[in-house]
Amino acid sequence: MTAHLNRLATGPQHRPRPTGCDQAGRRPRRPRADCAAAVAATPEEHDARALAGRFARQLVEVLTGVRPSGQLMRHTTLDGYGQLASLVRVGALRRGGPADRPRLGPVHDRSPSPGAVEACVRVDLGRRHHMVAFRLERRGPAGQWRCTAVEAR
Template sequence: MVDPARSAALTVPLPEIRRLLPSAPATRCPDRHPAPPAGTAVRLGRVHARRVGRPRPAAGAPGAARCAPPRSDLNDLATRFALRLVEVMAGARPAGQLSRHTTHTAYGELALLVRRGALRPAAGGSRPVVRGVYDSAPAPGVLEVCARVDLGPRSRMLAFRLERHPRSQQWQCATVDAR
């Protein structure tokens, strides 16, 4: 028989589900967000990265890149998705709620992590808390994220990669891992 006081403590209200990030703007604006020259250090959130590769094509040229969302939007996206992943792995949110925002491969990885109980708190233990989210944009339309999650006295790491879908331009999680 289940104790009503204990079952009430195990029930966690689910937060409101919001769309992760609106679609990319349809207009092109490379002049508004000029790319730094290749080889210069670029500050991306809390992580430093080096810009490598060819310079961006001139405005109006075929293959000119779309405007990248502002950096703060990408930081918000990374943080919101990290929180949702932690909630799924802790058992506070069903994994099916993220199926729209993951590729088939990533959903399989996520389901495996949930079955393994990667971030599930021990009975009577404290819930996982996201302490830091660090992101990097190694290429246009790609965001690699690492989050530090405190689970009682121990810290765990959660890493995932978000990519823009080529047709819908929405962000999807391509891979996920927790250690």
């Protein structure tokens, strides 16, 4: 009992601050992996992300019937164009009415390997919501970006 009273009389015990903490004893927050990758992105990766955003817009225009699919033929591989043509044929992104214009959400992309970008985007068509995913890869002797796979739900 007297030890407890002695502790109260002398004030709080000084505990050494753990290493890596600020003045208030809080540990600093670690940046998310996505944020760290965005900061360290090379100019080539930045261009690929901008390309993914532009390609998503054109892809949605083809899937909704605003643009003919032949306009994307030179930007796709044979397998990618086959997938795109079958999605157009079954009407994967049907518009609810003539006034429904597709609204695209932010394009989420990642680079699983150098020379490849996988991206997805949410598409709002009136009361319906769809997801479109695609993969872009560097192909050919010139290293041109081409769409190798497309999915829409």
